Amino acid sequence: MRNLNALKTFCAALTLMLVGFMVQSCGDCKDITCTNGECVDGQCECPAGYSGDLCQYADCSQTLCPIHADCELENGEGVCYCDCGYSGDTCGVEIRTSLFGTYAADDLCATVGGSTENFFYTATVGSVSGSADKFGILGFGGFNNPVLNVRASVCTPTSWDIIDTTYAATSGTNVQSIVGTSNGRIADSLGTKFLFTDYRITFPAPDNTIQDCDLMLRKN
Numbered sequence: 001m002r003n004l005n006a007l008k009t010f011c012a013a014l015t016l017m018l019v020g021f022m023v024q025s026c027g028d029c030k031d032i033t034c035t036n037g038e039c040v041d042g043q044c045e046c047p048a049g050y051s052g053d054l055c056q057y058a059d060c061s062q063t064l065c066p067i068h069a070d071c072e073l074e075n076g077e078g079v080c081y082c083d084c085g086y087s088g089d090t091c092g093v094e095i096r097t098s099l100f101g102t103y104a105a106d107d108l109c110a111t112v113g114g115s116t117e118n119f120f121y122t123a124t125v126g127s128v129s130g131s132a133d134k135f136g137i138l139g140f141g142g143f144n145n146p147v148l149n150v151r152a153s154v155c156t157p158t159s160w161d162i163i164d165t166t167y168a169a170t171s172g173t174n175v176q177s178i179v180g181t182s183n184g185r186i187a188d189s190l191g192t193k194f195l196f197t198d199y200r201i202t203f204p205a206p207d208n209t210i211q212d213c214d215l216m217l218r219k220n
Contacts, residue, residue: 049078066090084155085133095154096135099125099186099193102220107141109201109213123217125195134163137217141201143175150178160184162199176204193219 029039036055037046046055049062060071063078069091071078082091107119121142128136133153140150154160162180184197195217203209 066092068092085131085153087157094132095157096127096132098157099135099154099160099195099219100127101125101193103195103217104220105142106216106218107213108215109211112210112212114209125217125219135160140178141175148175152180152184154186158186160186160195160197162197174203174207176202178202 028042032039032042032044032054034044034046034055035052036050036058037044039045044053044055046052049059051057051059058073058076058078060073060078063071063080065071065080068083068086069080070083071080073079080091082088085095087093087095101124103123103125105119105121105123107121108116109119110116119142121139123137123139126136126138128134128151133155135152135154137150137152138147140148151163152160153163161182161184162178164178179200179202181198181200184195187194187196195215197215199213199215201211201213203211
């Protein structure tokens with residue numbers, strides 16, 4: 001009987017040792033390295049702005065961006081970037097407003113399979129309804145019967161793109177479509193604003209011609 005009791009005692013002691021070891025292991029931070037924050041009782045406690053088992057994932061929850069700006073993660077930190085159509089230190093400047101005005105247009109167009117012509121005319125850049133990254137060009141291409149309006153977008157202070165001609169009705173013009181090549185540039189020289197772009201204009205039947213054009217608009 002004493003041998004049996006001794007075995008029971010040994011088993012009980014071994015069980016207690018194993019349980020104690022497991023409890024100690026669960027709360028052990030020796031083998032845990034938190035990327036951010038610190039280990040407490042075997043688990044990483046993450047500071048605000050981080051998550052994950054090792055607090056290895058950053059988020060933008062602690063980055064306060066101004067209106068017209070969004071947060072993006074960059075090298076593990078939240079960085080504010082202006083929304084499309086806005087600029088400035090606090091993203092409060094509507095880019096398109098700096099473009100509004102009257103422009104002298106120098107439009108060099110080459111008919112596919114035909115001759116090259118230079119068109120000079122006056123165009124007006126103004127606002128259109130909708131989001132703040134849209135503007136209109138009134139008198140595009142020099143058409144005046146009726147005047148042709150083109151809708152465009154401006155996302156950064158140095159680039160713009162033709163979107164379409166749906167900003168204004170184009171019925172009655174001899175234009176089928178105008179398509180930009182998404183490479184429009186905005187430049188300032190000695191206080192004068194310039195808009196550059198390439199585009200293709202297509203005329204319907206019976207004309208059926210296509211012209212590839214290089215446009216420069218100089219603000220008056």
